[in-house]
Amino acid sequence: MKVAFFTNEFPPNIYGGAGVHVDYLSRELSKIVRLNVHCFGNQNTQYTPANTKSQALNLRTMGVDIDSSQLSGIPKELAFVFSTFYKNLKWFQNFDSDLVHCHTWYAHLAGILAKMAYGVPLVVTTHSLEPLRPWKREQLGRGYDVTCWIERQALTMADAVIAVSQSTKTDILKYFPVNEKKIHVIPNGIDTQEYRPLTTTSSNAGTEPKLLSRYGIDPKKPTLLYVGRITQQKGIIHLVHAIPFLDPEIQIVFCAGAPDTEEIKQEMENQISLIRKKRANNIVWIQEMLPKPTMIQIYSHASVFCCPSIYEPFGIINLEAMSCGIPVVGSKIGGIPEIIEDNKTGILVPVQVNTLSKTAAREKFSKDLASAINRLFRDPKLRKSMGQKSRARALALFSWHNITKKVFAVYKSVLKR
Secondary structure: OEEEEEEOOEOOEOOOHHHHHHHHHHHHHOOOOEEEEEEEOOOOOEOOOOOOOOOOOOEEEEEEOOOHHHHOOOOHHHHHHHHHHHHHHHHHHHOOOOEEEEEOHHHHHHHHHHHHHHOOOEEEEEOOOHHHOHHHHHHHOOHHHHHHHHHHHHHHHOOEEEEOOHHHHHHHHHHOOOOHHHEEEOOOOEOOOOOOOOOOOOOOHHHHHHHHHHOOOOOOOOEEEEEEEOOHHHOHHHHHHHHHHOOOOOEEEEEEEOOOOHHHHHHHHHHHHHHHOOOOOOEEEEOOOOOHHHHHHHHHHOOEEEEOOOOOOOOHHHHHHHHOOOOEEEEOOOOHHHOOOEOOOEEEEOOOHHHOOOHHHHHHHHHHHHHHHHHHHOOHHHHHHHHHHHHHHHHHHOEHHHHHHHHHHHHHHHHOO
């Protein structure tokens, strides 16, 4: 079976959960199919994951990029959308597949054309849904209307749609005229051997204090960790506003970059600056993209992880934290309750997204986040128990090997039609 992945993100160019998903799924799939990955970038290699000691996997990457001068005269807010479509067209220079699998709206035009022009089945994984991200208009202007349109076309035309959570399936049925029989719920996964707690007996654990100190993290302090982009969707601002209500001895580490807009970056900078005047030594903000081994060290050192998203179809970062044995305080929204067991592997914090435009609602959400976080820091036994259960849940339910088998079964079903 020859399969084509159409995706924006692929190693080494990964900045979000969809890219992580594509990376790990491609490793497993390439063991059982011939896989061509068409992506954004200059990749053009036979890709062998760093932790694979066997022969090269049956995976070929073909990246495309364009010179920005080719888009001269196009309004800034539309240039990104048009460049995306241009790259989609270039993917067909080396196209030879029995089936295409699209990841995110960035790849949907190519998926539609592959189905219409080449007659191959189309599978779409919904990592998020455009109608539930209205703040993207701040980034894309009318380009946001284009992304909504192309997503609708792809989902309604697809031979199969993979939803990363039951919550996402519900949203698909609410916002799109898609036959429910075409929707398959297959969650994201985690490599539990790679993402694991690093203890004093781990081979590289001795480097932890020095590595953490390099990034300004005090290895002796109890640590709250956030990992994610600076965007309204990820709710980072609500966590920032929760800081004044946190116990003062808690060290807060933000691994946060890639702001959606200059405005949200400025808001983040202003708030952090104000809070640092009162908690000068307890806030660490790392804006660069860190290597995976470094992130695993940081996860393992953390005491509690927080995911304050206001829209989250799944939340793969929660799995990364859980697999490293950390309890998670997360928003009770989207697919997060399908990962975190409330009061067992972490704490779910209710949030009414449609009321967050009101000051009182924003303040309540931030205070509720702080209350849940404080509860875990004040109860080491509970924190340890939840961390152990988190690791066990990741091991039991979210293996990439099992998830890949389910994706392959979807492929076989659409090829039989």
